[in-house]
Amino acid sequence: MTVDRGPIAILAGAGQLPELMADRVRRTGRDCRVLAFRGFADAALRKKADAVVDLLDVKRALACLQAWRPSAVTLAGGLRRPRPSAVLNAFSAFRNREELSDLMGRGDDQLLRGVVRLLEEKGMPVVGVLDLAPDLLAPAGVQSARAPDARDRSAIETGLRLLRDLSPYDVGQAAVVAGERVLAIEGPEGTDRMLARVRAAGRASMWRRTAAGGVLVKVPKEGQDLRVDLPAIGPRTVAWAAKAGLDGIAVASGRTLIVDRDETVRVCDRRGLFLVGIDLASLEPSSAQDHAA
Amino acid sequence: MTVDRGPIAILAGAGQLPELMADRVRRTGRDCRVLAFRGFADAALRKKADAVVDLLDVKRALACLQAWRPSAVTLAGGLRRPRPSAVLNAFSAFRNREELSDLMGRGDDQLLRGVVRLLEEKGMPVVGVLDLAPDLLAPAGVQSARAPDARDRSAIETGLRLLRDLSPYDVGQAAVVAGERVLAIEGPEGTDRMLARVRAAGRASMWRRTAAGGVLVKVPKEGQDLRVDLPAIGPRTVAWAAKAGLDGIAVASGRTLIVDRDETVRVCDRRGLFLVGIDLASLEPSSAQDHAA
Numbered sequence: 115m116t117v118d119r120g121p122i123a124i125l126a127g128a129g130q131l132p133e134l135m136a137d138r139v140r141r142t143g144r145d146c147r148v149l150a151f152r153g154f155a156d157a158a159l160r161k162k163a164d165a166v167v168d169l170l171d172v173k174r175a176l177a178c179l180q181a182w183r184p185s186a187v188t189l190a191g192g193l194r195r196p197r198p199s200a201v202l203n204a205f206s207a208f209r210n211r212e213e214l215s216d217l218m219g220r221g222d223d224q225l226l227r228g229v230v231r232l233l234e235e236k237g238m239p240v241v242g243v244l245d246l247a248p249d250l251l252a253p254a255g256v257q258s259a260r261a262p263d264a265r266d267r268s269a270i271e272t273g274l275r276l277l278r279d280l281s282p283y284d285v286g287q288a289a290v291v292a293g294e295r296v297l298a299i300e301g302p303e304g305t306d307r308m309l310a311r312v313r314a315a316g317r318a319s320m321w322r323r324t325a326a327g328g329v330l331v332k333v334p335k336e337g338q339d340l341r342v343d344l345p346a347i348g349p350r351t352v353a354w355a356a357k358a359g360l361d362g363i364a365v366a367s368g369r370t371l372i373v374d375r376d377e378t379v380r381v382c383d384r385r386g387l388f389l390v391g392i393d394l395a396s397l398e399p400s401s402a403q404d405h406a407a
Numbered sequence: 408m409t410v411d412r413g414p415i416a417i418l419a420g421a422g423q424l425p426e427l428m429a430d431r432v433r434r435t436g437r438d439c440r441v442l443a444f445r446g447f448a449d450a451a452l453r454k455k456a457d458a459v460v461d462l463l464d465v466k467r468a469l470a471c472l473q474a475w476r477p478s479a480v481t482l483a484g485g486l487r488r489p490r491p492s493a494v495l496n497a498f499s500a501f502r503n504r505e506e507l508s509d510l511m512g513r514g515d516d517q518l519l520r521g522v523v524r525l526l527e528e529k530g531m532p533v534v535g536v537l538d539l540a541p542d543l544l545a546p547a548g549v550q551s552a553r554a555p556d557a558r559d560r561s562a563i564e565t566g567l568r569l570l571r572d573l574s575p576y577d578v579g580q581a582a583v584v585a586g587e588r589v590l591a592i593e594g595p596e597g598t599d600r601m602l603a604r605v606r607a608a609g610r611a612s613m614w615r616r617t618a619a620g621g622v623l624v625k626v627p628k629e630g631q632d633l634r635v636d637l638p639a640i641g642p643r644t645v646a647w648a649a650k651a652g653l654d655g656i657a658v659a660s661g662r663t664l665i666v667d668r669d670e671t672v673r674v675c676d677r678r679g680l681f682l683v684g685i686d687l688a689s690l691e692p693s694s695a696q697d698h699a700a
Contacts, residue, residue: 272576279572283565285589296578299592303608311604315596 121145122246123184123238125175126155126163127191130373131243131250131346133159135190138247147182149175155191179238186241187233189342230342242341243371250375252347252391254367257379260388262362265293266329270364270392272296273331281336287345290360292328305332305347309354316359330355333366333394340369348373352381352389362388369394414438415539416477416531418468419448419456420484423666424536424543424639426452428483431540440475442468448484472531479534480526482635523635535634536664543668545640545684547660550668551675555655555683558586559622563657563685565589566624574629580638583653585621598625598640602647609652623648626659626687633662641666642674649678660684 122139126132126148132155139146150163160166165178179187230240243250256262262270269291276289276296286300290312297315300308309330332345347365355363363382365372370391372378382389415432419425419441425448432439443456453459458471472480523533536543549555555563562584569582569589579593583605590608593601602623625638640658648656656675658665663684665671675682 276573276576276578279576280569283569283572283589284587285569285592294577296576296594298594299578301589301591301604301608303604311594311596315594 120183120185121147122241123179123182123187124148125187125189126150126159127189128154128156129191130156131371132156132190134250135188135243135247138249147178147184149178176236179233180236184238186245187238188241188243188246189229190243227339230339240341243344244340244368248368250371250373252365252367252370252372252375254391254393256388256390257375258362258382258387258389260362260382260386262329262364262388262390265327266361266388269293269329270331270390273329273364274333274392274394274397277331277333278336284335287334287338288330288332290328290330290358297328305330305351306354309351309358309360312360313354313358327359327361330360330363331365332363332370333392334369344371345369346371346373347378349377349381352378352385352387356381356385356387360387362390364390364392366394367391413476413478414440415534416472416475416480417441418480418482419443419452420482421447421449422484423449424664425449425483427543428481428536428540431542440471440477442471469529472526473529477531479538480531481534481536481539482522483536520632523632533634536637537633537661541661543664543666545658545660545663545665545668547684547686549681549683550672551655551680551682553655553675553679553681555622555657555681558620559654559681562586562622563624563683566622566657567626567685567687567690570624570626571629577628580627580631581623581625583621583623583651588621590621598623598644599647602644602651602653605653606647606651620652620654623653623656624658625656625663626685627662637664638662639664639666640671642670645671645674645678645680645682649674649680653680655681655683657683657685659687662687 122144124132124135124139124146132148132150136146136148147165148159148163149165149167150160152160152166152168155163155166164182165174167175167178233240272294273289273291273296276291276299277287280286280299286308288300288305288308290297290308298308298312312328330351332347334340334343334345345365347363347370352363368391379389381387415437417425417428417432417439425441425443429439429441441452441456441458443453443459445453445459445461448456448459457475458467460468460471526533565587566582566584566589569584569592570580573579573592579601581593581598581601583590583601591601591605605621623644625640627633627636627638638658640656640663645656661684672682674680
């Protein structure tokens, strides 16, 4: 990846990430330009941004980028929420309708791959948090005061196997597992809404006391483009997990963004949840069949 | 399976199924006793039942069954909704707490397996719709005026592969797939609520027009005990699928209960959905890897 000539261009969506990324880039002495999407990027960032563009104003966005001649482009912030399709929409004018509708019939993976392909066709390599701000990624090991117990570890293993087996389907990056029971699999609705669902189900259950608990397992799919689609958690995720009655959260170390790590761990400790980073590379290739009763 | 001496005992939960089963049993000249669960079984059925018992009154339920000396027992009607755990609860007095809490940590499969084991330990073989009323099962082939097109067939194939790959995890029996995109996987909340979720997501999407449609695929898990846990659809399922904007429904022929088949097909035709029964045995063992992009 050539990241040596020209500035880094940040296409800024919602949340703190764009600013954190800009900060990291500048700290390493590189030039940085921020293109903030109106309606998505934080107001504070928009004021400091080099350009503020409507998500649908593709012409201006492309013109900015081409004028800046960036050595690399990164997509940062809430571009998944309100949906990556909104991003694709922004670029749709440059593709024929058939190609677009073909992309739309596929999952998030393919959508984001489409955006990356478009940018790279314009001569702009796409980079991500792993390249620009690796310190924002989850470290390996237990981050919280509480550590997962044997039952939690078994739930984490089940969740990791499940998500790996789901990788070909481009569905969710996350699941909630209690013991050996899968309580929910994330769909396009996202992690927070999946947790809300688990919470609602727990409330409706007459088995609240015996069946309580569970672990949120969130890891990237195999083959997921981590430059544009990095699993993320933050204090809000922890709050939702606590409301759903979960015991803790397991993420892939080095492959998960933790938005505001200090506060995330603080909320974990305050709510009594564990947070653990699992080094996926260290796991032996185990068989899903092992789990069948 | 010995079904020749003694009556067939029907443990009756909610819905029309218990009455339909009793009717089928009597039509074949066999004796039939109905034990209706108060609060679950329909009022009309309760009046005709041989016994009406509280779900939690295990002692009386067992006493009835043992007095009837049934050749076989069947669990019919809404015993999944309000949760199979309620059934287990009814029998929990006969198991130690540790065993119970172990069962509770597992999925529906194991719960129902526990109930079956308990009944069989008492010398009562458990039978199901496949044994007693096979005419209530989905036939193979297209049942509706509309037939699935190429895109629908591709969605059905993806859904079948997905659910097969999920079999070891004891999670849902159903998924919604549009094109190659998985929109939802059923958790413990059940099919209707999953469809409500797809509906809500579709409403929130700016891509409603291009991304509309999809297929509800509902099939048993591999190794699922079809005597007590048969996937079911009915007119209400079709209504929910229509509200979610789906194109149709695919079920496993011979392995899916259609509650009120005539009305189910009528609602399909009225709402413009297809309904197709897939003969799972006829499908070649294809690889999930085929699907990876």
